[in-house]
Amino acid sequence: MPTVPAGGPLPSPREPHEHRRTAESFGSDAERYDRARPAYPEDLARRIVAGSPGPDVLDVGCGTGIAARQFRAAGCAVLGVEPDGRMAEVARRLGTEVEVSTFEAWEPAGREFDAVVAAQSWHWVDPVAGAAGAARVLRPRGRFAAFWHVFGPPAQVAEATAAACRRAMPDAPFDFAAMARPSADPYRPLLDRTREGLHEIGGFGAPEEWNFAWQRSYTRDAWLDVLPTQGALTRLPADALAGVLHEVGTAIDAMGGHFTLRCTTVAISAVRTDGSVT
Template sequence: MPTSNVPDGVRGSHLHRGAAEGFGADADRYDRSRPVTPRAVADAVLGYLAGDARLGEAAPAGSSGPDGTDVAAGSTGGDGPPAPVRLLDVGMGTGLSTLPFQAAGAEVLGVEADERMAAVARGRGLDVEVARFEDWDPAGRRFDAVVSGMTWHWVDPVAGAAQAARVLRDQGVLALFWHAADLPLTLRTALHALYSREMAGTPGAGMYAPGIMAADGYEAMLDRAEAGLSEAGGFGRPQRWRHVWERRYTVEEWLDQVPTSGGFGLLPAHVQQAVLDGVRSALEHDEAVTGGAFTVRHTTVLLAVRRTR
C-alpha cells in the first residue's frame, strides 16, 4: 500500500504519542468506559494463526496450521498436548484487548508505555512490562502472535513492524485492530457541529463528520500499517477483516468515556467542560436516546499478516 494513500495526520500519528501516554492520568476511567474487544476478534486472529485460509473463515475439520499446530495452539512440545499460544500485546493499556485472547487460552505478555495503565492491567492478573514497543528488549523471547488493539497508530509504523518481525516465530501472525463507533445519525450530526465549534483547529474538530462511516475512516490506519510493513519487510500479504457488533450505552456511560479520547486532556479546562456540557445536552434531547440509553454500532477493522522470514 503506497504511503501516499495515507493522510498526513495519520501517517505521523506516532509523533504525537504524548497524547496517548496521557491516558494513564485517569486509567480507571479508561478501563471502565472503553469496550472490551469482542471474543469473535480473538477467535478470528487465533484461527488465522492456526491455519485458516482467511480471517474469520474456519479451517476444515482436522486441519492444522503452517507449522503443524492445532487451532489456537502454540508449539506442540513433542508428544504432549499443544502449548498455549504465546501472544504479545503491544500497547496493552489496562488489558481490554487482551482479555478475549486470554479467555481463549493464550498465554499473554503485554508491553505498555504508561506505568499507570500497566498497574491496572497487573491488578487484573496480567503480565506486563513497561516500555515503548520500538525500544522494548524482548531478551530473546519469541511469540506466536503479536497483537495491538487501538494502539498501533501511536507506534512508529516501520520500526514497530521491524520489532514485530524480530519477536515473531516463522509464520507467526501480527494482528492490528481498531474499534470504530457509529452513533445514530441524529446524534452524529449534533456532535459534529459541537466538536467543530468547540474544538476548531484541533484533530478532534473532525469527529463525527457527516457522510463518512467511522469504519471507513479507520481504513487510513490500516493503510498506514500496511505501508510500514512493506517498508520494514519480513511479512507476507496482509489480510483485512471487519466484525460488526453493538453496545448499548447510558448517557452517563457515554459521557464517562468522552475524556478518554486522545488529546482531550490537553484541551483547556473551559473547552473540556463546554464539550461535556454540549454532549450531555445532545444526548438528553435526541430521539435516538430512549430510557436514558442508546445503541452504538461498532465495527472492528482488523489487519493480519504472517511473518515470512
C-alpha cells in the same frame, strides 16, 4: 480511536506515532479508560488464536489490558508492552504482566511469541520500526494483527459532539465537522501505512483485512463515561470537558436518554514467514 490533540499541530493521518503527548495522555484517567472502553469481538480474538502456532501473545500498547484479558480468557499467555506506567499499573492489577516501554525501544531479550497484537494502538507505533519489531519476536508462522474500533453514533450525537468540540477547542487545527459526516472507511490511512510497513521490512505473507460489525446500547451516563477517554478530549481542562459533556448529554436526553452505537472493528493481519527481514 486515533483522535486529534487538543492543541498543537494537526497530526498527519499517516504519522500519528509522532504525537507522543496525545499517545501518552490516556493514563490521565486509566480507571475510567478501563471501565468505559468497549472490548473487542470474541470472533476476532478466536480468529487470531486459531491462526497462530501457539498460545504466547505479545500485546503492543496494551493499555489497561482490555484485549489482553480477552486473549488470556481464550487460553493464551500474554505479555503487554505499554509506554504509560499509569495504564500498566491498572493492567497489572487486573492480571496482565506488563513491561513499561514504547514498542520501538522495548528489548525482547531473546523472547519469542506466537502472535503480536495491537488493540487500538498500532497508530502510535512507527509503522516500519514496529513491523521490524514484530518480525523479530514472532516465531515462524506467527501472526501479527492490529485492530481498531470504528464508532458510528447516531447523527444527533455526532453533530452535538462536533459542535461542542468546536466551541471547546476553537483554535484546534481540525475539522470537527467531520465527526458529523463520518467516512465509510476512516481507518484506511492506518491500514495502508501498516500494510506498507510490513511490506517494507519483508518476512510477512500478504496481509489480510478483516471486519467485524457489532452494536451496543448506551445510556446517557454510559456514553459520557466513554467520551473523556478519546484522544481529542483527554487533555482538555476540566471546565471545557464539562461543557462538551453537557452538550452531548443534552442531545442524548432529547433522544430519550439512550441510543444504539453501531460499530465495526477493523483489523489487518499477516503471518510471519521464514523470509529475511530488511
